[in-house]
Amino acid sequence: MTIPVLVVDDSALSRKLVIKALPQEWDIEVTQAINGEEALTAYRAGKGHVMFLDLTMPEMDGFQVLETLKEEGANAFIIVISADIQPQAQERVKQLGAVAFIKKPLQGDEIRRILTQFGML
Amino acid sequence: MSIAPYTADQRDALQEVVNIAMGQGGSSLAVLLDTFVALSVPRIRIVESSAIAETVAQMVGDNTEITAVRQGFFSYLRGEAIVIYGQEGCHDLADLMGYDANPDAAIDQELLLDVSNLLVGACMTGIAKQLGADIGFSAPSILAERCPVYNLFKAAKLNWTHALLVEISFSLEEKGFTAHLVMLMPEESIMTMRDALDRFLESL
Numbered sequence: 323m324t325i326p327v328l329v330v331d332d333s334a335l336s337r338k339l340v341i342k343a344l345p346q347e348w349d350i351e352v353t354q355a356i357n358g359e360e361a362l363t364a365y366r367a368g369k370g371h372v373m374f375l376d377l378t379m380p381e382m383d384g385f386q387v388l389e390t391l392k393e394e395g396a397n398a399f400i401i402v403i404s405a406d407i408q409p410q411a412q413e414r415v416k417q418l419g420a421v422a423f424i425k426k427p428l429q430g431d432e433i434r435r436i437l438t439q440f441g442m443l
Numbered sequence: 444m445s446i447a448p449y450t451a452d453q454r455d456a457l458q459e460v461v462n463i464a465m466g467q468g469g470s471s472l473a474v475l476l477d478t479f480v481a482l483s484v485p486r487i488r489i490v491e492s493s494a495i496a497e498t499v500a501q502m503v504g505d506n507t508e509i510t511a512v513r514q515g516f517f518s519y520l521r522g523e524a525i526v527i528y529g530q531e532g533c534h535d536l537a538d539l540m541g542y543d544a545n546p547d548a549a550i551d552q553e554l555l556l557d558v559s560n561l562l563v564g565a566c567m568t569g570i571a572k573q574l575g576a577d578i579g580f581s582a583p584s585i586l587a588e589r590c591p592v593y594n595l596f597k598a599a600k601l602n603w604t605h606a607l608l609v610e611i612s613f614s615l616e617e618k619g620f621t622a623h624l625v626m627l628m629p630e631e632s633i634m635t636m637r638d639a640l641d642r643f644l645e646s647l
Contacts, residue, residue, distance in 0.1 A: 332484065333455055333458060333459045333462070334451075334455050335452070335455045335456055335459050335644075335647075336459050338647075339647065377482075378462060378465075378466075378482050378483070378484055379484065380484050404466065405462045405463040405464075405465065405466030405467075406466045406469060406470075406482055407466050407467065407469075407470045408466075408469055408470040408473035408474070408479065408480060409470075409473065409474070410473055410478070410479040410480075411473075411479070414479070426459075426462070426463050426466065427463055427573070
């Protein structure tokens, strides 16, 4: 079954790098969003069973997306990919329901490692 | 002389490079203060030198009295990094670091120099490293104390035609503290940065 995957980042470059790092054999359909508002709209349209989420974005940031999804009782599988590497940010996103935190710049097989760890591949 | 603006790809690459460097600076500050630091989306502009003061005032908010620390950087990229603090923020900082309610001015200054050095060092080193470049710094010094943000660039005496301005900010949720880090680079560094960004994009 094709899995809807949502890549959320205000940087086109960053979205491109994330999409490039997704395992090739993974049967997915990728949707992109450039801020939190777009991410929520896409999620509500069923396009984000798995979500790769940036934190620092204009309009609505990643923390607000996580808060909103938590309030709505959403059950997306959310991996945060962010340059905001402070320990408190990592704790906070996990409390808000993200399953994992990946530091930018993206290194090698980090995404694959996490997907494997959670049995997604 | 006119300077061509960056392409959409170059801007996007610079924005992401700055974003990653800012994350490293923010993390250093969060560890130092043992608190959560909110980061901004980096703002990037190329302006004529006559517009520097106004642009920075817009970025920082022009109605505030500020204290600013300046630190030069050189080597591959050359320019000035200026950390701008609102007056309230200076007191918050002393408070967070566990200093007395009425610290003397010398301690306040030393603290601002230390925090500025930490932010500028982490951010500029982060940018240079991603672009595969070396960078050196001058010692930080107080550029202006308790002055309107407009007066900053009278004090800075920049003899440039154009400037690349990069602004990021760090703020604390429970306190009024915000520090704006503004990096300014003159015309030749605008060109150098353009080449570095092209190489960075090719390497991806």
